[in-house]
Amino acid sequence: MNIVLIGFMGSGKTATGRLLAKQLDYRFIDTDQLIEQKNGMTVANIFDRKGEAFFRQQETELLKQLCGADNSVIATGGGIVLSAENRSLLQNLGSVIYLQADPPEILKRLGTDQTRPLLHKEDRLAEIHKMLAVRQPLYLAAAECIINTFTGQPEKSAEQIRQLLKIEVR
Numbered sequence: 001m002n003i004v005l006i007g008f009m010g011s012g013k014t015a016t017g018r019l020l021a022k023q024l025d026y027r028f029i030d031t032d033q034l035i036e037q038k039n040g041m042t043v044a045n046i047f048d049r050k051g052e053a054f055f056r057q058q059e060t061e062l063l064k065q066l067c068g069a070d071n072s073v074i075a076t077g078g079g080i081v082l083s084a085e086n087r088s089l090l091q092n093l094g095s096v097i098y099l100q101a102d103p104p105e106i107l108k109r110l111g112t113d114q115t116r117p118l119l120h121k122e123d124r125l126a127e128i129h130k131m132l133a134v135r136q137p138l139y140l141a142a143a144e145c146i147i148n149t150f151t152g153q154p155e156k157s158a159e160q161i162r163q164l165l166k167i168e169v170r
Helices: 013-024 031-039 043-050 052-068 084-093 103-110 124-142 154-165
Strands: 002-006 027-030 072-075 095-100 145-148
Touching: 002 013, 002 084, 013 027, 013 072, 013 154, 027 031, 031 043, 031 052, 031 072, 043 052, 052 084, 084 095, 084 124, 095 124, 095 154, 103 124, 145 154
Parallel strands: 002 072, 002 095, 027 072, 095 145
Antiparallel strands: none
């Protein structure tokens, strides 16, 4: 069984995913990190040098490669749901959990983080609202359940996921 975490950037996918994988003795997979390793550059550099379309194709190829994974917690990039093919692949990978945070909380968590190429805007909060307007319905369509991460406590999010999926800590 795999647990797939989706949600907007800054929603806690990586922090919650690492903790959950450790608690369950599962492998932790971060799709952005694997894409960075494969391409030898950061996500921001991939967007800058090769474009968003290239990055999105890398996400799809990676999801296809992960289809044989088992006992993994997979943290995905925030835009992975933009592709219908990716949404289908995600659902085939395992239990898809949407980690949700509200825009002001996301902005607070991201702070002045300049590694988010899609947020290189003057009004970052307005951009978050705009992107969520597109992505929120896709997150909801792809997910089995929603975990609100407004508290910013990965421990609570991991516990809620375990309870929802009825998984005991090993």
